[in-house]
Amino acid sequence: MKTYGLIGFPLSHSFSKKYFTEKFLNEGIVDHQYELYSIEDIQSLPELLSAETTISGLNVTIPHKVGVLPFLNEIDEAAEKIGAVNCICVNRLEGEVHLKGFNTDAFGFEKSLSPLLQQQHTKALVFGDGGAAKAVKYVLEKLGIEYKVVVRKAAENAILYSEVTPDILANYKLLINTTPLGMSPNVDTFPEIDYSKIGDQHLAYDLVYNPLETAFLSKAAAQGAVTKNGLEMLHQQAEKAWAIWNT
Structure with a gap:
């Protein structure tokens, strides 16, 4: 066995x-x-x-x-x-x-994100700075995508949610949630940004997959953004893990 x-x-x-x-x-x-x-x-x-x-x-x-x-x-x-x-x-x-x-998170994230990237997705906002964010930042650096990390408490090399201005949202058209915000059972939580400044040029990606559409994705989609949850990323990283275990 x-x-x-x-x-x-x-x-x-x-x-x-x-x-x-x-x-x-x-x-x-x-x-x-x-x-x-x-x-x-x-x-x-x-x-x-x-x-x-x-x-x-x-x-x-x-x-x-x-x-x-x-x-x-x-x-x-x-x-x-x-x-x-x-x-x-x-x-x-x-x-x-x-x-x-x-780290198969990076593999899964890159495989699921890359097909959705358009020419305007040259800058990203990364919500959260935990273990999952580490893989996300690695992939963004690999792809040559500039990013800002957004956190709740002041930290080095990061900005606060209150500092995400309309100008930043206009220029950073890739939005990535790496936090547990919106995850079941706390489905009413989401990154606190001004969703009215999001439009159809934005791509909102949420590592959360339960529920399949988080409040973050729902709010972004209502503004015309393309959205993606974390389920395909999980499938990709699981298959990568299986390949590693059988190498």
Whole structure:
């Protein structure tokens, strides 16, 4: 039996478990299972790997994408530049556990964003500056898209929501939400910007996928913006993780 799983806390719902369980069933992949490992303290990761000896790969979600780094034996170039890991390949050699970290968020985000980009999307506003934002910023830099990070509390190299002026919204036509705002069950929350200044030249992208249309996307769409949720990104990163685990 090969076991794959997700570590994070809390794990109230999981796209990954449903996705991989259905994948194993639909593709006739036998002796494979996907489990949820709700671990509040990342320090308990070695204990988990010792107890669950069939684990061959892990996905990593909030709040451990950065905290897991010291436990890895190796990290790929993209994940190192991003500074966050959401996928781990677990190898056991002569009784020793070897962990290599990857970031498939960046791969999934780039694959789902790129087809929507138009010539006016040369500047982006990135709402939030957590682990998910790290992958987003990496991709924007790779694509040559200038960006400003927007946060609730004053921080270096970021602006506050109150500082997002009509002029900024007119010039930054790619809007990306990396925060949990709008995620179920808090579906009435959204980045606090002036949506009346958004138009049909804007592209609004939300990493949230539950619900499929967040308040952020709904408000942007009402102004004529093109919108995209995070579901395809999740599909892309999940398939990338599967490829990594089977390399």
